[in-house]
Amino acid sequence: MMHKPVLVNEVMENLDIKPGEVVVDTTFGFGGHSKLISEKIGLKGLLIGIEQDEEVLSQVRDDFQKPNTKLIRANFRDLASILDGMQISKIDKILFDLGVASFHLDESKRGISFKGDEPLDMRLDKSKSVMASDIINEASEKELADIFYNFADEYLSRQIAKAIVDRRRKRKFLRTSDLVSEIVKIKGNKHGKTNPATKVFQALRIAVNDEYRAISEGVAAAIEKLNIGGRVAVISFHSGEDRLIKNIFKSNADVGSIKIITKKPIVPTRNEIRGNIRSRSAKLRVAERIK
Numbered sequence: 001m002m003h004k005p006v007l008v009n010e011v012m013e014n015l016d017i018k019p020g021e022v023v024v025d026t027t028f029g030f031g032g033h034s035k036l037i038s039e040k041i042g043l044k045g046l047l048i049g050i051e052q053d054e055e056v057l058s059q060v061r062d063d064f065q066k067p068n069t070k071l072i073r074a075n076f077r078d079l080a081s082i083l084d085g086m087q088i089s090k091i092d093k094i095l096f097d098l099g100v101a102s103f104h105l106d107e108s109k110r111g112i113s114f115k116g117d118e119p120l121d122m123r124l125d126k127s128k129s130v131m132a133s134d135i136i137n138e139a140s141e142k143e144l145a146d147i148f149y150n151f152a153d154e155y156l157s158r159q160i161a162k163a164i165v166d167r168r169r170k171r172k173f174l175r176t177s178d179l180v181s182e183i184v185k186i187k188g189n190k191h192g193k194t195n196p197a198t199k200v201f202q203a204l205r206i207a208v209n210d211e212y213r214a215i216s217e218g219v220a221a222a223i224e225k226l227n228i229g230g231r232v233a234v235i236s237f238h239s240g241e242d243r244l245i246k247n248i249f250k251s252n253a254d255v256g257s258i259k260i261i262t263k264k265p266i267v268p269t270r271n272e273i274r275g276n277i278r279s280r281s282a283k284l285r286v287a288e289r290i291k
């Protein structure tokens with residue numbers, strides 16, 4: 001399975017898509033949500049699917065050759081210029097399903113998961129030049145500690161950064177196993193619910209792909225481009241991401257441009273989590289443009 005879409009019913013219910021609407025799926029992935037969106041908008045609607053990873057898009061293009069669908073390889077941070085380029089001034093609904101697809105963790109061989117032994121790459125867009133190994137081998141000890149702390153709340157961030165800098169003087173980091181062994185030295189091998197390497201890997205992926213800035217820019221542009229009455233839905237997968245979305249929504253609500261539909265984020269049912277363990281940390285927030 002390349003990817004099992006999460007919170008599908010909740011997204012469809014809250015976006016309330018109608019025939020003929022213009023909808024953007026900013027994280028197209030394997031099109032799990034978009035398949036339903038495309039059915040809802042019908043032939044008079046338009047679905048714009050954005051995906052930054054060409055390897056993902058190349059696997060789904062054939063299945064989504066539809067008259068109401070346009071797929072674009074791009075970063076959603078460039079949403080405003082993508083829409084301008086298509087001469088679309090306003091949209092009705094927009095979805096962000098953040099992070100990575102199961103494909104990235106299980107099959108991409110880019111070192112996004114700590115489970116295999118893969119090159120320390122982590123780029124979701126392979127046309128970019130900075131890889132995880134570049135950051136690990138070249139960033140200062142303080143920069144590394146800040147990445148681990150700010151992007152994943154890793155409380156042993158400084159000790160891990162120090163261990164990395166000590167080791168790289170002798171031998172550069174090339175593979176995920178090199179990094180895992182340093183983390184285990186500091187955090188130990190035992191773990192409860194989460195693996196000791198989870199946070200460092202998450203933080204590094206966020207840094208490599210500049211994910212937080214892309215989210216801030218993309219969600220701001222989404223709100224700007226929505227028609228009055230239009231809705232934005234965002235699914236996040238960890239606390240830093242969810243905090244970011246909550247704050248962006250709050251500041252837009254404070255100036256009266258949106259109404260927050262989900263006072264508390266919507267989370268998956270126990271049944272969904274049972275069938276798809278990766279959905280367990282998903283949180284859905286929805287807002288409506290009012291001015």
Ligand SMILES: C[S@@+](CC[C@H](N)C(=O)[O-])C[C@H]1O[C@@H](n2cnc3c(N)ncnc32)[C@H](O)[C@@H]1O
Binds near residue numbers: 026029032034053
């Ligand atoms: C959780 S998956 C989406 C899954 C999709 N909703 C589905 O049901 O198949 C996130 C996808 O968004 C892509 N992505 C993440 N950040 C992006 C960005 N800034 N711009 C464009 N695509 C992005 C990833 O490459 C990944 O394929």
